[in-house]
């Protein structure tokens with residue numbers, strides 16, 4: 001699992017510029033489907049072969065919010081508490097503000113490593129702007145230019161060195177259990193739903209140390225199968241004491257999604273589909289986990305004005321990037337249809353972990369290509385040589401092509417839809433990756449070739 005780095009600081013110091021610089025190289029390649037551009041508060045980054053997630057907390061606030069407003073303080077404090085490292089950005093041109101002093105005092109008691117970054121130092125000549133910051137005794141202090149990149153590599157070297165050691169992938173921690181994340185905006189009914197789910201039948205429920213930092217998971221057995229509800233022990237207890245301190249936490253949601261197989265995305269059906277719901281769904285999409293939309297509070301919906309069918313259509317329209325997530329309308333309050341959730345988790349999980357034999361997938365793609373040939377590329381025909389499943393969670397296929405970069409996204413989508421249709425995998429995300437392959441493939445030795453890629457020299461000879 002990837003560690004999370006939170007970027008904090010007052011408005012306009014350059015948090016989003018720094019964020020973009022850190023994640024830029026990755027962002028361009030993560031999404032290949034159109035219509036998925038969303039306003040992102042977080043991104044994946046890799047430095048020195050260490051992957052991590054970066055969260056731009058500036059996105060939590062609107063531009064002119066008073067930095068001393070209690071809700072903003074709380075957001076920042078929460079971000080600090082939940083991340084694995086904190087980057088506090090300061091403005092080298094504006095100097096220190098009361099807000100900076102206040103925040104740095106609070107950060108002294110943080111458990112995580114804190115990096116102080118003085119931004120807008122666009123070259124060595126400007127280092128003298130740093131005196132004030134040194135005087136405050138901030139350590140470690142980095143001067144850099146997020147805009148131009150000056151000083152950024154050194155800073156990143158130290159940042160990744162301070163991150164916790166990479167954790168084993170969740171499926172290795174707990175190979176038996178289905179890991180479930182329950183996410184959704186505040187007040188959607190997550191805790192009510194969890195309590196209703198866990199109370200619905202005779203189940204052995206226990207709390208275990210979490211798969212994410214500082215979290216306590218809920219473990220349960222149901223009909224001979226184990227489920228791990230990630231970071232939910234706190235949510236359950238909170239409902240009992242009715243303590244409503246916590247607000248929406250993007251970092252918590254991200255971490256739970258990182259660690260899960262199946263996400264229950266809880267919505268408040270009475271409120272309709274909101275932007276925040278779609279944002280949460282977007283995280284699930286990015287993560288590539290299985291997902292189920294749980295439209296809660298259905299008891300409050302007037303059946304004459306909104307049918308489950310209409311609600312589903314509205315949701316599908318807004319979350320087009322998750323067409324495979326089943327939608328279920330429930331009421332945590334009355335228990336209506338809550339019993340259908342576990343069977344849905346099971347069927348999504350089964351698809352999410354499916355393996356399709358090479359012969360089968362290869363035939364599906366070959367036939368699809370024969371039926372609907374791709375357009376030419378620079379006067380040459382695109383050739384699809386061979387398809388195989390390379391991993392599951394989610395099922396991921398690689399197709400070898402003579403010109404991978406020339407496959408149009410609509411053709412990519414066509415092939416994915418064909419795979420969906422022919423395999424019946426309609427409830428899980430699927431991935432299809434195109435790889436370069438020139439000339440004919442040696443089927444018998446394909447596996448061997450994959451492990452030991454041919455040297456450039458022999459490949460050139462083949463052409």
Ligand SMILES: Nc1nc2c(ncn2[C@@H]2O[C@H](COP(=O)(O)OP(=O)(O)OP(=O)(O)O)[C@@H](O)[C@H]2O)c(=O)[nH]1
Nearest residue numbers: 011012013014015016017058063120145146147148
């Ligand atoms: N000269 C200089 N300007 C910078 C640098 N980094 C950011 N800026 C400028 O500072 C301004 C604010 O940058 P943002 O990245 O939007 O700041 P932010 O902290 O995300 O702001 P909020 O979204 O309001 O929280 C922009 O006009 C940037 O162009 C830098 O390294 N040098």
Ligand SMILES: Nc1nc2c(ncn2[C@@H]2O[C@H](COP(=O)(O)OP(=O)(O)OP(=O)(O)O)[C@@H](O)[C@H]2O)c(=O)[nH]1
Nearest residue numbers: 185186187188189190191192296297300331332333
């Ligand atoms: N009518 C009705 N009310 C519900 C239902 N589920 C939850 N509620 C109410 O909605 C409110 C929020 O429920 P919670 O379970 O605390 O929601 P949550 O998503 O855990 O909230 P946060 O802690 O803010 O994230 C409470 O007043 C619940 O009683 C439901 O199915 N029907």
